Amino acid sequence: MAQSGEKLAVTKSSGEKAAFSIRKLSSSLRRAGADARMVQDVLAALEPSLYEGISTKKIYRKAFSILKKLSRPIAARYSLKQGIMQLGPSGFPFEKFVAEILKTQGYATQIGVFVDGHCVRHEIDVMAIKDGNTHMIECKFHNLAGTKSDVKIPMYIHSRFKDVEQVQVAENEFTTRFHKSWVVTNTRFTDDAIRYGTCMGMHLMGWDFPAKSSLKDFVNSYDLYPLTCLTTLTHAEKQQLLNNEFVLCRELLDNRQLLVKAGLKQHRIDSIMQEARNLCSYSYRRTSQDL
Template identity: 70%
Template sequence: MEHLVVTKASGEKVLFSVGKLKLSLRRSGADEALVEEVLRQLEPFLYEGISTRKIYRHAYAILKKKSKTTAAKYSLRQGIMQLGPSGFPFEKFVAEVLKVQGYYTQIGVFVDGHCVRHEIDVIASKDGKHCMIECKYHNLSGNKSDVKIPMYIHSRFKDVEKVWPSEQEYEVRFHEAWIVTNTRFTEDAIRYATCMNMHLMGWDYPAKGGLKDMVNSFDLYPLTCLTTLTHSEKQKLLDMRIVLCKELLQNEQALHKAGVREKHLPSVLNEVENLCGSNNTYTLQQP
């Protein structure tokens, strides 16, 4: 396996890293016995130039038969990528990530700038500081947010940063501009954002505190990770503006509306409870 060349989502050819796959499986909750079993069953499917996406699919299929909870955690990145095609599910997901950090959040707020009117994806407030947050959702892992994104967001931020009660006086409306994406940033995007004091959060950026870390730390798994729901059922729940697995714990009616059969309900709720772990409560934020 160590000498196998694989194809990344970007099209780049690299050597297959068994170590990275093992680490990913362990982070998903697989013990050493399960890790070795996945590798044993995976090996016959591998061939020169195989895409990393196909490797993921094979590993996921093996995990799903062995442990649904582990498979759900392993599918986190793909689950987040299924929070589309409309922007709202990902924006709500980002708002939930901020809420567990103590922020009060608002989604899809229109504000008047100095020049034009803007829709802000998420406004987050904490300790008297207000943050303007732009959510950049991608449905392919190879898509990166390049330098044009922070440049554009910075120009919007400058237009809405201040409110002018009069020509002589102003009040600060936003103190920081954030960009949150489910993939990665280019080096130039990071360099520009850092220079302009903008806050970036990506799949694994910053090194400690990226989306992946936040989800695993607070069990904020999107319902699209669940192995016991069909694609159609997941989409119907998203259409109801339900995004997190936790929201299903006290909302069996939503599962019924999504078409989940009564006899299948216990297996879905059992997976949700196992996935949420100790953080199995969900509190609706009051306006």
């Protein structure tokens, strides 16, 4: 495969063409927990399906299908990015997901908070408090691969932050209400978005930004996998759980009764719970080179 695969041109989600990289695919499989033998098995099974111009989306789907037959927990970890994208179409599950990540970092959080600004009233996606500082967090959820958060997003969020940053407590007296603004997205930021946000003192968190403290880093480090990663749940079952405001695999472990109420057979519930336990107890940690 190293000889034939590396010569292929693949089509990225953006429509751009790029050279197929076995190294990148192997690295993504290893990050999911696949050992060297499993990586080789996936690559060998995948090779006959490759062709010139194949989309990266199709490569992912084929690799995921092969991996699922070998190890469902590893397949679930491999599907993290797609699992997060399934938190839509509304933004609320992603907001709750972000709030859960912040809780692991010692923040007290509230979702969907309305506050009056100097000019207009605003709904804050997540309000987080830690060490006496209050943070305004806006969540930008995308359910299409290849979509990036461009510079207009941090510019817009920063203007909202300035409107709510201070609150008037007396005729000529103001106090700080929010100390910092955040933008969290499940995809990537453009370079201009990063430059603007950094320049304005904002905190940006994207799929792979900042290094070692990105969205995927926090999920993998604290086992905060969304239940949409589970391969034993159907799409309809995932949506039903999201509608009940459950977003994490670990939440299922304390709410088995939800699956019973959904009418699932006992053997399916056992399989779902086992996969959730395996995913939540994942102890493999990546080296700094892998992240």
